[in-house]
């Protein structure tokens with residue numbers, strides 16, 4: 001078992017102007033499951049592949065269990081990887097696929113058989129050992145790929161969107177299984193996904209990347225409760241947090257009719273008088289008559305049964321903006337209905353309007 | 362801890378992954394041999410081109426050097442005395458006519474074979490494919506006798522007929538595969554719009570299959586341009602000869618009938634045969650390679 | 660938990676296929692009916708041409724092979740005489756051996772080099788240029804390649820001029836004993852490009868993740884070849900091998916021009932099957948017009964090669980792989 005450290009790691013692809021991963025600092029504890037999440041092209045796969053040794057490192061250092069592995073070959077890093085498309089060899093049986101790495105590593109045959117049987121049992125693959133991957137369902141293939149990683153008994157598991165080829169239902173189930181398996185084996189795991197629900201449910205900690213730059217690295221709850229900047233706030237959560245442009249007037253931030261108080265520390269941290277106000281969908285309450293409010297008209301209602309969201313058009317002092325608001329699923333308002341909304345006090349996130357950084361609480 | 366320098370933004374070559382950069386002896390040998398092989402091909406073609414402008418003496422004295430002066434008379438000698446001029450016209454005519462005709466005949470057949478899921482269609486597809494495996498040496502005697510009966514021997518029209526026929530199995534094979542890869546939806550849409558099968562074929566499938574047809578056309582042009590055995594058997598008269606035949610007879614003239622053979626003129630003749638196809642390759646190389654490999658890899 | 664969901668997906672997929680099967684075997688659409696009606700008119704011209712120029716002649720060749728015939732007088736039925744003579748004919752023996760030499764020796768060397776090239780070209784700089792250049796012999800007439808090949812190895816040719824430039828003794832590359840090896844070597848030269856290109860096209864379609872997983876496993880390049888490249892290109896290699904078998908029997912021009920001209924045939928030492936047939940029928944200063952005998956040779960070789968192709972396909976058959 002080992003911890004993993006990215007120390008100021010940078011990757012610049014041949015011919016690229018900007019780094020795909022820029023000065024990444026990440027310390028992953030032994031046995032931890034860390035999820036890398038971010039929009040497409042943000043450098044998640046690149047990060048993972050550098051850790052695997054499939055991609056060169058242009059600056060900085062990667063350590064696994066305090067060994068510098070930056071220039072170590074993939075096979076000597078004591079890692080196992082689950083690929084997005086699984087990379088199961090179509091001409092080998094499930095058994096041969098799972099045992100392939102051990103065979104190449106010249107592990108004795110009896111030992112290979114033992115570990116493969118064990119992994120197959122753990123993953124419910126025993127009946128399929130003699131089949132070829134072409135004749136397996138998507139979920140079974142995914143488990144074979146897991147099996148191939150498990151039998152290596154590595155220090156670190158790497159998984160690059162291992163569930164993206166499964167249908168939605170299977171994805172949720174397999175997600176739980178992976179989490180359970182990882183906790184049971186206690187192997188440090190780096191897991192890449194672009195699905196923020198997956199990230200929040202699976203990770204001990206979540207690293208949010210954008211344009212190759214680490215935005216926030218924290219426990220899922222903390223990322224949800226205290227997003228480090230407007231990018232994280234707008235990326236995590238579904239629907240994501242509403243971000244409204246406001247302006248500092250005196251000691252308050254003004255958004256349309258609303259005035260929101262600020263602390264002195266917040267005012268001092270501001271780089272200009274522009275403030276971005278973040279309000280989660282569930283942080284709106286109806287405003288009483290005469291109270292300052294955001295006047296909104298419902299354009300679309302999404303009723304999911306246990307949840308319902310109203311997508312409104314809101315007048316923000318001349319400029320129209322869309323707002324997503326969670327409404328009571330038992331009393332779903334109609335399209336075209338008018339809402340007068342105000343954020344619950346204390347449930348407002350304030351960000352610097354220029355830099356996007358979170359203002360101190 | 363080792364100190365690492367942050368790469369400057371002008372670094373354009375990303376650091377390769379660890380372990381991929383070891384230059385094994387085998388790899389170096391392999392790369393060297395590959396380059397040597399490629400250079401050999403280029404040099405041989407350059408040699409051909411250079412020699413076509415040289416005197417025989419110069420060819421032997423400095424075979425690898427560029428020509429010291431351009432002896433265009435080699436080319437004119439090959440063109441007129443060697444009969445390459447008339448042969449070029451014959452070849453172009455026959456090859457063009459045959460490669461177009463075979464398309465006209467093969468395309469409807471390939472379309473019908475690829476779109477009809479009956480046992481007959483399946484059997485016929487295999488039946489046509491068998492023809493690819495029948496070499497000319499087996500059929501040429503009966504074909505010769507048959508064509509002689511209808512007076513189409515030593516006759517360019519006869520050659521055109523035979524060329525069209527021998528190109529058929531490969532063309533049907535290639536186009537059947539191609540039509541099969543086209544989506545069936547469009548035909549269904551056309552049928553809903555009330556187009557009959559013939560109209561669907563001509564107005565919808567043929568335009569869609571254009572790239573496949575062009576590939577087949579090019580491959581047949583290449584194959585027939587180089588054809589020799591049938592031409593040797595069917596054509597006797599000098600004025601009806603194709604480029605391949607002209608080259609062979611020119612070679613026999615200059616090697617056996619003169620004490621001072623003009624090799625420069627021979628290479629000019631060789632170039633006349635080679636350059637059009639090389640030009641075609643430079644122009645459409647990618648498509649040619651894809652066309653040839655797609656049949657095997659599909 | 661997972662199991663259930665999978666079963667659910669499995670049944671839905673099965674449902675879809677069943678439905679599809681019903682649709683195609685059930686009532687035919689008008690489109691389908693029209694298509695059937697026009698099947699014959701579409702196929703007929705090609706079929707007639709094919710029967711007249713391939714199947715008819717091939718059957719006729721079999722018949723002719725049992726006769727003595729010069730094409731003008733009446734054919735005389737001689738039974739299996741032609742085949743009996745063939746078996747004892749030293750010229751045919753040479754041609755037979757040469758044909759097999761080309762098939763096996765050139766074939767093996769071409770495929771080994773082609774695979775070597777794919778391994779080198781996968782990770783080489785300038786690979787696209789090299790690929791295009793290696794393919795050029797396909798675009799050049801075999802006659803021309805043969806003439807150039809001869810010129811290169813002539814006693815006063817290119818190779819010896821290079822040897823002399825390095826102070827070495829010139830070699831008689833084209834002495835009688837060397838002729839066939841030089842022809843075989845030349846055939847390797849002109850054929851490698853095509854087969855390398857076919858195999859490369861297949862190698863290019865192997866998803867890179869297999870090579871990455873193989874790198875994680877710690878394979879060396881030979882293991883990568885045997886565990887990834889070869890099994891995943893096997894279908895294509897099998898097709899290419901069949902193609903080579905067929906093409907190798909058709910080889911004519913390269914040998915013919917390597918010492919022969921329109922009037923003269925090359926030495927019988929270098930004849931292969933196609934040259935034998937040509938030499939026994941139309942070729943040479945005074946053509947033999949031994950149509951029966953030539954046809955017997957052609958038919959015999961075709962049967963042999965057909966058997967070979969069938970065996971080859973059977974031996975090389977694998978379960979088709981799906982990525």
Ligand SMILES: Nc1ncnc2c1ncn2[C@@H]1O[C@H](COP(=O)(O)OP(=O)(O)OP(=O)(O)O)[C@@H](O)[C@H]1O
Nearest residue numbers: 013014016020039040041042043044045046047194
């Ligand atoms: N081999 C490569 N050569 C050059 N640029 C590359 C290469 N691989 C990735 N990139 C670039 O690097 C950036 C990061 O790519 P990466 O694959 O890490 O993204 P990602 O976060 O995994 O995205 P996705 O969710 O779409 O998989 C992208 O801008 C991409 O275009």
Ligand SMILES: [Mg+2]
Nearest residue numbers: 044045046160
């Ligand atoms: Mg990715």
